Amino acid sequence: MTDGNILFIFKRLTNGDYLKTTIKEVAEAAQVSTATVSLALNNNNRISSDTQNKVLKIAKKLNYYPSRQARALVTKTTGNIGFILTQNHFLKTEPFYTKIFLGSTFQAQNQDYYVFLNVIDPDFSSEDQLPRFVLERNIDGIILAGKIPELFLNLLSKHKIPSVFIDYFPNEGKYPAVVIDNIQGGFLATEHLINLGHTDIAFVGGEIEHPSISNRLIGYKSALDKHNLAINDNLILVNHLETNKANGYLAGEKLFAKEENFSAVFCSNDTMALGLIDYLRENKQSMINELSIIGFDDIEGDILNSPSLSTIRVNKIELGVEAIKLLVNAIEDKEYTNKKIVFPVELIKRESTKIKINP
């Protein structure tokens, strides 16, 4: 069908429909062999610059681009990168891992790769199969973001595909990974509260078994330690639940049920902090301007309202970008590496943390 000056066809294409110049046609037009065309296009120095120029010119004129499939079949490289994410991370309203993914996708394009996202079941079982792109050998490398089931990793390892972890890596062994400096983040957040005069500071965790969260707790403790403040276990709430808004609300309930004294709270991520603020708004309205609250992640700073949330900023996009750089290096063997890149975090002071009001 033709509409205006733009034409779109919605039927299975027959071969002839594509603008599909082949290497053979270029070879004929240039009066050389297909091998010569291939060498010329791949910048092989065995070719004279005269013929190379001739070939390149004709290739351009004929609008020739080598078929990825054909090339992949012989070179065993696809130009694709797989990105693995568990479903719970993918579905979170808090766009933490998906932002990382977008960073990776963007950087991949800059380095001439494309990224396939594959969402996997967090309860990956021995009956489950690896992603199709692994089984069909349709990727050159893999990025593993967030906590990935060990069973999956075991299976994957048999395929010996260059891999980079983001924000998590298996306990044992050394793998290239891009991680956040969670300890430093926990420290910065807590010290910020201390500097404001707070001495009784609660920690709200959740999913404490995740190294990111437990490291934030370590940072919290070390800040208290540095400033000679006692660690009060009653003020440390780790409920092993998902770190989301609802559980932040719940943490508010639990904290105030304790009848402990506290004037500040460090929440291990922003969504929990927002849940806690919700709790205050609904149940302890007067506390909103008294209690200091700091989160972690700096989610969508642009669209948050009052009171704006102090937090620890994590550059999610950059995490994704760096992972791609690491991975592409590994794939192209420019640099054998299994290093970990630790990303610094940044303290963002906003309205939700304020100087302690003396009682």
Add this chain to the structure above:
Amino acid sequence: MTDGNILFIFKRLTNGDYLKTTIKEVAEAAQVSTATVSLALNNNNRISSDTQNKVLKIAKKLNYYPSRQARALVTKTTGNIGFILTQNHFLKTEPFYTKIFLGSTFQAQNQDYYVFLNVIDPDFSSEDQLPRFVLERNIDGIILAGKIPELFLNLLSKHKIPSVFIDYFPNEGKYPAVVIDNIQGGFLATEHLINLGHTDIAFVGGEIEHPSISNRLIGYKSALDKHNLAINDNLILVNHLETNKANGYLAGEKLFAKEENFSAVFCSNDTMALGLIDYLRENKQSMINELSIIGFDDIEGDILNSPSLSTIRVNKIELGVEAIKLLVNAIEDKEYTNKKIVFPVELIKRESTKIKINP
């Protein structure tokens, strides 16, 4: 290197590194020809169920999966879908199009496709090239999300690739597309304000040349019309600027400079509404509880704070999902279609809209 029980290799792979059973090996093990294996695997009815079962069993035992590249070379289908987004849409902090993309990505996986994202320059020029996946014939279909440069569309059309538009489509001609019911949304938002007793309702636009925004304005006008309220052009702000938070703030300045009477504002998207609220907080604190404000999009409802924003909800994920369904139908020729799917929107009442206080 071996660490624990997991092994990762970070060097360019030699062929032998893959678990790469080929069709030939399966054929030998099953004592049949490769043609038979292929037919059996592709469920061709020319094969006896006895041999098919035998082949399938051996294929499973040998952990055989056909190579995507080899198959693609002959079938001319890749199992990949391209997703086009302009850079400004990709980079927006408001994750509107990126959410659509995630929806598409997810649905594609369900239908056994993978999605390649390609971010393009909104100022696509005649020197620019189409995405690599088009030139190298590495996709079976394309999704075009948001406003795409016409030059790009013209070039693309030559390739005759099945395509689906999301949230936008060229003026002329008929293309399959998945769009939001913007008129209805504008109507619902405005009528909601009218029902609360407001009669002087401002419209804050921006990017009015975008059909989505202009349709919201049409809905706004028709609601006023239905309720016999005069349309006051002085209260319609269309500044041709990007619909972001900063311009929402600016709109606040402009509105209050006008010295017109108004008790409610319909902002053509949520970020503008948030910018307007920022303006009030900083300059018209007293108005925050007086002025009713409604947005459009329902961005990240989960993480927004007070006053919570009334809005028109758009299911972004579903938009992406439906586009994939349409596209895959087109690719697999199950259904020749060039229909447009218009997505209904939903009025979400929250704190930012309230009954009109009489002066």
Add this chain to the structure above:
DNA sequence: GTGAAAGCGCTAACAT
């Protein structure tokens, strides 16, 4: 119902 063989579009030995 099954096999032989050609060929998809490239790259890479090996010749020349």
Add this chain to the structure above:
DNA sequence: ATGTTAGCGCTTTCAC
């Protein structure tokens, strides 16, 4: 410096 040729791993006629 360039051409010849053999595959890469599949699918698909066309025989039998």
